[in-house]
Amino acid sequence: MTPPEGQTASPDAPATCIHCGLPVPRGLYDPDAEHQFCCNGCRGAYELIHSCGLDRFYAVRDESDAEPARAVGRDYDEFDDDAFRRLYCRQLDEKHWATELVLEGVHCAACLWLIERLPRVCPGVIEARLDIARSTVTVVWDDTAVPLSRVAHTLDTLGYPPHPARSVRARDLRRKENRTALIRVAVSGALAGNVMLLAIALYGGMFGGIEHAHETLFRYLSAALGLLALLWPGRVFFTGAIAATRARAWSLDLPIALGLTVGGITGLVNTVRGTGEIYFDSITMLVFLLLVGRAFQRRQQAAAADSVELLYALTPRRARRVEGETTREVPIEAVCVADLLEVRPDEVVPADGVVETGDSSIDASMLTGESRPEPIGPGEAITAGSVNLASTIRVRTTAVGEGTRVGKLMRTIEQLSSARPPVLHAEDRIAGWFVTAVLVLAAATFAIWAPRSLPEAATHAMTLLIVTCPCALGLATPLAATVAVGRAARRGILVKGGDVLERLTTSGTIVLDKTGTVTEGRFTLARWCSDEACKPLVRALEEHSTHPVGRALRDTLPDGPEPDRVERLPGEGVEGRFGETSVFVGSPAAAAARFGEPPSELADALARAQNDALTPVLVAVDGRVVALAALGDRVRDDICGAIEGLRAHGWSVRIASGDDPSVVAAVARDVGIDDAEGALTPEGKLALVEQLAVVGPVVMVGDGVNDAAALARATVGIAVHGGAEASLAAADVYLNRAGLAPVVELLDGARRTVRTIHTALGVSLVYNAGAASFAMAGLIHPLAAAILMPISSATVLALAVHRRSFGAGP
Amino acid sequence: MSVLYLVIPLALILAGLALWAFIRAVRSGQMDDLDSPALRVLHDDEEFTGKDRD
Numbered sequence: 051m052t053p054p055e056g057q058t059a060s061p062d063a064p065a066t067c068i069h070c071g072l073p074v075p076r077g078l079y080d081p082d083a084e085h086q087f088c089c090n091g092c093r094g095a096y097e098l099i100h101s102c103g104l105d106r107f108y109a110v111r112d113e114s115d116a117e118p119a120r121a122v123g124r125d126y127d128e129f130d131d132d133a134f135r136r137l138y139c140r141q142l143d144e145k146h147w148a149t150e151l152v153l154e155g156v157h158c159a160a161c162l163w164l165i166e167r168l169p170r171v172c173p174g175v176i177e178a179r180l181d182i183a184r185s186t187v188t189v190v191w192d193d194t195a196v197p198l199s200r201v202a203h204t205l206d207t208l209g210y211p212p213h214p215a216r217s218v219r220a221r222d223l224r225r226k227e228n229r230t231a232l233i234r235v236a237v238s239g240a241l242a243g244n245v246m247l248l249a250i251a252l253y254g255g256m257f258g259g260i261e262h263a264h265e266t267l268f269r270y271l272s273a274a275l276g277l278l279a280l281l282w283p284g285r286v287f288f289t290g291a292i293a294a295t296r297a298r299a300w301s302l303d304l305p306i307a308l309g310l311t312v313g314g315i316t317g318l319v320n321t322v323r324g325t326g327e328i329y330f331d332s333i334t335m336l337v338f339l340l341l342v343g344r345a346f347q348r349r350q351q352a353a354a355a356d357s358v359e360l361l362y363a364l365t366p367r368r369a370r371r372v373e374g375e376t377t378r379e380v381p382i383e384a385v386c387v388a389d390l391l392e393v394r395p396d397e398v399v400p401a402d403g404v405v406e407t408g409d410s411s412i413d414a415s416m417l418t419g420e421s422r423p424e425p426i427g428p429g430e431a432i433t434a435g436s437v438n439l440a441s442t443i444r445v446r447t448t449a450v451g452e453g454t455r456v457g458k459l460m461r462t463i464e465q466l467s468s469a470r471p472p473v474l475h476a477e478d479r480i481a482g483w484f485v486t487a488v489l490v491l492a493a494a495t496f497a498i499w500a501p502r503s504l505p506e507a508a509t510h511a512m513t514l515l516i517v518t519c520p521c522a523l524g525l526a527t528p529l530a531a532t533v534a535v536g537r538a539a540r541r542g543i544l545v546k547g548g549d550v551l552e553r554l555t556t557s558g559t560i561v562l563d564k565t566g567t568v569t570e571g572r573f574t575l576a577r578w579c580s581d582e583a584c585k586p587l588v589r590a591l592e593e594h595s596t597h598p599v600g601r602a603l604r605d606t607l608p609d610g611p612e613p614d615r616v617e618r619l620p621g622e623g624v625e626g627r628f629g630e631t632s633v634f635v636g637s638p639a640a641a642a643a644r645f646g647e648p649p650s651e652l653a654d655a656l657a658r659a660q661n662d663a664l665t666p667v668l669v670a671v672d673g674r675v676v677a678l679a680a681l682g683d684r685v686r687d688d689i690c691g692a693i694e695g696l697r698a699h700g701w702s703v704r705i706a707s708g709d710d711p712s713v714v715a716a717v718a719r720d721v722g723i724d725d726a727e728g729a730l731t732p733e734g735k736l737a738l739v740e741q742l743a744v745v746g747p748v749v750m751v752g753d754g755v756n757d758a759a760a761l762a763r764a765t766v767g768i769a770v771h772g773g774a775e776a777s778l779a780a781a782d783v784y785l786n787r788a789g790l791a792p793v794v795e796l797l798d799g800a801r802r803t804v805r806t807i808h809t810a811l812g813v814s815l816v817y818n819a820g821a822a823s824f825a826m827a828g829l830i831h832p833l834a835a836a837i838l839m840p841i842s843s844a845t846v847l848a849l850a851v852h853r854r855s856f857g858a859g860p
Numbered sequence: 861m862s863v864l865y866l867v868i869p870l871a872l873i874l875a876g877l878a879l880w881a882f883i884r885a886v887r888s889g890q891m892d893d894l895d896s897p898a899l900r901v902l903h904d905d906e907e908f909t910g911k912d913r914d
Contacts, residue, residue, distance in 0.1 A: 110902070159899040159902055162896060162899050162900060163899075163900075166900070179896075180896055181892075181893045181895075181896055182893075182895050182896045182899060183893065183894075183895040183896070184893075225889075225892055228892070229886050229887060229889075229891070229892070232886050232891055233882075233883050233886050233887075236879060236882050236883065236886070237879060237883075240875055240878070240879045243875075244871075244872065244875055264864060267864070267865070267868070271868065271872075
């Protein structure tokens with residue numbers, strides 16, 4: 051078959067990559083080659099796919115969806131480790147094993163097609179089934195034929211780097227609950243449908259006449275099916291109500307269970323008596339609708355939990371252990387105290403320890419909030435979770451797993467999360483006095499009618515209980531919240547539960563973490579003063595630098611010419627020559643020693659940069675200082691607008707950071723926040739949140755491990771994009787988009803959702819009040835009640851679903 | 861109209877059978893993943909024959 055593209059390339063129109071369809075960079079274009087590739091990842095993936103005869107991949111995929119293969123090229127050694135097996139794999143029989151792997155880069159039907167053909171690409175794999183919604187593949191392989199690391203490596207080459215799927219047990223439990231819920235919906239739906247058919251015949255008989263024998267048959271059948279609905283799928287309401295009564299709490303299950311009991315008994319009595327309304331059509335329908343609402347809610351929450359778990363899976367869980375002369379990748383669980391670990395640049399330190407060899411600088415911003423890189427050398431302690439920036443170091447571990455600082459913090463978070471008092475939902479509060487009111491009214495009705503006729507009094511009281519059934523009340527809130535949570539997820543806001551939205555409606559204090567939340571969390575070029583022309587030269591000099599300053603400059607400046615000579619001056623900077631031009635980039639002190647004081651304009655800029663707690667670097671060309679680069683953690687672009695948005699919602703905004711107070715003060719000044727605290731420990735942040743929580747609701751927004759405890763304690767904890775694993779675990783909301791704009795959107799959406807819920811509740815209460823008074827007056831005909839009930843429910847449901855919550859514009 | 865005594869139980873038995881089949885499907889995990897099978901069905905019948913290798 052013919053590959054779809056990448057064939058007709060001329061030097062004028064750049065060729066496109068045959069694997070991903072992106073333009074091929076000039077430097078990689080090979081006029082003699084049959085196919086062109088944009089990168090080595092795509093080349094590897096294409097060659098593997100082609101050699102296995104799977105070129106159909108390119109025909110079945112949607113081309114607009116194509117993405118470059120993002121192979122990591124690792125060996126995945128740790129996948130063969132015993133500790134890994136114990137944790138993530140299960141043995142099926144003597145030689146067959148199964149595991150679940152979370153894949154990156156899965157996005158379309160063609161990915162599914164390709165991944166499920168893994169047995170052909172990697173002999174020894176028996177089966178591969180992909181769950182595309184969760185990006186998780188279940189692999190069954192023959193352990194005698196192929197090691198799991200090879201399977202993982204093959205997936206990686208295809209462009210889907212695999213990660214072990216964690217918390218499988220929690221998901222299995224959730225899956226089981228989902229199945230039970232689905233079965234309940236199905237059973238109640240089938241019963242409701244059949245009872246409805248019988249009810250239509252009975253109602254028809256009321257107008258057109260019906261043989262007595264048939265009527266009796268239909269009534270008994272309805273009773274049988276109705277009781278089945280109550281005792282099988284409807285049992286959840288009774289168990290829920292009993293549990294709530296034991297805990298002395300009001301739950302919506304209580305009025306529902308009460309209504310069902312009363313309706314069921316009345317219906318049964320009337321069936322046996324042969325006269326009066328039997329209510330089983332309403333009861334079964336009520337059970338069905340309520341269960342559907344709950345199933346929706348469950349599905350939505352499971353989806354949010356799945357997305358967060360996906361993010362967990364992507365955090366690395368391996369370490370590189372030094373074993374004699376070589377290093378081997380092992381799962382993090384296999385690391386012991388006193389192991390020697392190698393940590394390469396850009397890797398996360400996997401355990402607490404002491405540096406044995408190597409000089410480097412580390413970014414501990416996730417742990418401490420400190421935005422400036424810290425130098426580190428032999429003999430110094432290093433904590434798990436910090437990122438190695440400059441060069442490879444070897445670390446002798448002193449604590450692993452739960453014993454590390456991060457591990458201890460995670461335990462605190464678990465305790466805090468489980469200790470958080472349960473929130474009383476609006477619907478539960480209303481349910482409390484709703485059921486009381488209905489009972490009082492029913493008693494009153496009975497009392498009013500009793501002197502006239504006892505059976506009639508009973509009928510009217512029962513009619514009241516049935517007609518005021520809390521169907522709309524039970525469905526409106528979960529449905530509106532579910533719809534809102536689903537819409538929010540599509541806009542990159544993952545909400546872990548519908549009740550979070552309710553907690554966000556009363557304004558209070560928003561506490562922002564600085565590093566990574568208000569700022570970008572990276573050491574980068576914040577300001578450039580004066581001469582623009584030397585930017586490419588500076589970049590060229592820093593091309594191979596491992597110093598954090600050099601890396602920051604390299605990442606932001608434009609490409610430059612190749613220097614003729616480069617000389618590094620430790621502690622001072624770097625110097626180089628481009629033909630006749632000599633260029634120096636270095637610290638202000640070194641520049642002053644060489645070239646004297648900088649010109650006044652730059653001297654001002656230098657003073658300003660130092661005042662703003664930025665790290666200044668001077669650039670001199672041919673012995674003259676011409677430019678100043680100020681480096682620091684840059685404030686996010688959209689932050690001022692977002693803070694205004696938060697204030698417009700009535701929240702007061704403050705900053706709590708673990709960073710140096712001078713840096714925090716400078717950033718707070720920049721974004722116009724008066725209350726800012728620096729140098730806070732994780733415990734300090736927690737204390738601040740606790741202290742603010744006394745006054746009103748506190749929303750904590752953060753990304754680091756040091757924020758996690760505060761996130762767990764706050765009324766609502768929001769973890770921002772790119773946050774640490776601990777913050778993901780602790781937060782109620784996770785933002786999948788960078789910046790603070792989603793927070794404003796979340797507050798907007800929450801407010802709108804709760805308004806919708808209140809409207810729906812209001813409508814249903816008004817309806818119920820009206821229906822109750824008619825019932826008390828004895829004016830309601832059972833037929834009218836049967837028609838009114840679904841209409842009211844439909845109105846409320848339409849309201850709940852239709853009203854926009856998220857993504858409705860301004 | 862006495863045919864009702866035969867037809868209604870029959871209908872209920874049929875409904876029960878359908879319900880039993882659905883419950884079995886749920887318990888065997890067919891409803892766990894509702895997204896992937898929809899995509900899988902697009903490609904399943906075009907199995908590898910060795911001919912599309914160029």
